[in-house]
Amino acid sequence: MGSGSNVQSKAEVIENSYLRDSYGIERLLKSVFEIAERSRYKFDPSATTLITDLEMALDTDIFTPIERQTITLIYYAQLNYRQAAKLMEVKTHVLIDATEEAIEKIAAVLMGYKTKELPVYPRVKYTPAEWLSAVGDGKAAIYHIPADINTELLHWLAENGDELAEETLRQREEGPPVFIDERSEEAQYPCYTWNQLERMDKRLNTTYMNNEEMGRIALGRTVVGSRKVIFEDKDGVMHVKKAKIYK
Secondary structure (H helix, E strand, O other), rough: OOHHHHHHHHHHHHHHHHOOOOOHHHHHHHHHHHHHHHHHHHHOOHHHHHHHHHHHHHHEEEOOOOHHHHHHHHHHHHOOHHHHHHHHHHOOOHHHHHHHHHHHHHHHHHHOOOOOOOOOOOOOOOOHHHHHHHHHHHOOOOOOOOHHHHHHHHHHHHHHHHHHHHHHHHHHHOOOOOOOOOOOHHOOOEEEOOOHEEEEEEEOOOOOHHHHHHHHHHOOOOEEEEEEEEEOOOOOOOOEEEEEOOO
């Protein structure tokens, strides 16, 4: 069989591993951003199919308002249940139950359960509260969070002690962290003894010369680099210096 058949078989295996039951749907939702990146940047056809099928299922009228809001907050805004419950002013177990129901409905739609597709979402600028209400009413997509709403959610999370949200906002303002190599120059560039240099010079067919020898026999030779060397003077003091390498 040709390579096209192999690609098709691979895609079917990947899709079936996610779409066969509610457990697979839950795994799909937890991995939705990773799969979306595979679709967008690696042009993975199976990833594209998964994302398309999932979004088509989420664009149906089968979900209750709280189910739609829970899916968008837990899996797309990536809040935990405690945070989502606080934001929505409901009990945590209510959202857990809503998530389980929504996942079963997604699985049913993907298995062929007949539903009605929602109308095209209007292009409206919402406040965070209005946006969440619109998601529940089916007037805004579950799977798309506007950039300004995402920023507002980050600020809300940071105000409520979420360290990851705080760091995300900080990096937006100050840029990513910068790591400075505080090692000394000697630690970054280790020294070699005379014997080590001589052995390396033999392998490289090069000759090391100190300053005294350089003026005498360096004529006609080519400088191919330099090395840091350590040597002991006549008083027993160790010195580190750079020496040219000639070939």
